[in-house]
Amino acid sequence: MGWLQVTVIEDSTEIRQFLSSSLRKLKYEVHGVSRGGEGLSHVASRAPDVVLLDLGLPDMDGLDVLKMLRTMSTVPVLVTTARDDDTNIVRALDLGADDYVVKPFSAEHLDARIRAVLRRSGERLEDTSYRIGELEIHPASHTVLHRGERLEIRPKEFRLLAYLAKHAGRVVGKNELIAEVWDNAYGTSGKTVDVHLSWLRRRLGETAAEPRYLHSVRGVGVKLSEPAS
Structure with a gap:
């Protein structure tokens, strides 16, 4: 699957460090923070x-963080918490969590x-292949x-490439890419698009x-097309 970028929102230093070190060994790029903001x-x-996402955060309740996340992004969210009561589980899933994992758990x-959530997310992609x-x-x-060799592509890079392939030969503007690939996520800029294009x-x-x-195309966007030679 390649190196996936994972954001860990967890107030416990010990658990955050455990998740970071364990997931990195499993080829994830991990960034951990202790507060919802x-x-x-x-x-x-x-x-x-x-x-x-942990639910017991120092600055705000994790369910409020989840609610705010869903207003700005469709990123898959796994709630990782010690709260195992049905009320919290149902509310988290209703607010848009993709899965709910009760502590303790192994890496x-x-x-x-994580892989199951990403597979379900990938099922939403249309069943069409492209050759350029x-x-x-x-x-x-x-x-x-x-050239017949499989490339290791991160999910966000894949969405970008697949969208450009769907519109191969046409110059696609950055605003369109932000809308279609990043789902108009708050804070996404042309620089974010440039970084992913560089990768x-x-x-x-x-x-x-x-x-x-x-x-x-300077000031316009980017086009995916066959090499000239």
Whole structure:
């Protein structure tokens, strides 16, 4: 699946460090914060692939954080908490949580839950494949092949590439990408798009100065097209 970006919103230093070290061993990029406000700011600025949310936070209740998250992002959220009563579970799911995991749990258990949530999220992608030159994009299986070799692509990068592939040959504006790929997440800017395009270029073996597939048009946007040669 590649290196997924995970934001951990957890007030316990011990648990936060455990999650960070354990998930990194399982090839996740982890950013941990101790307060709900910090978590909201991080999701807005970095658009992670998954959020792990504790409910017992020092600055606000985790359910309020979840409610605010859902006004700004569709990022998959796994509630990770010691609260095991039905009232909290039902309310969290009603507010938009994708899963509810009761502490204590192992890193392997959490990894399986994360992968399951991402699979369900991926099922919403349309079952259409695209081929541009020697590049193949398969939304249904969430895979990208270049010259027959599978590339490791993060989920957000994949959504960006798949959207550009769907509109191959057309210059797509950054505002459109923010709306369609980032779901108009609060705080997402053109710079965020540029960073993800830079990561995509690196995976495709090209640069902005020497593009092959991704061609930027200054002041307009970016176009995905077949290499000239």
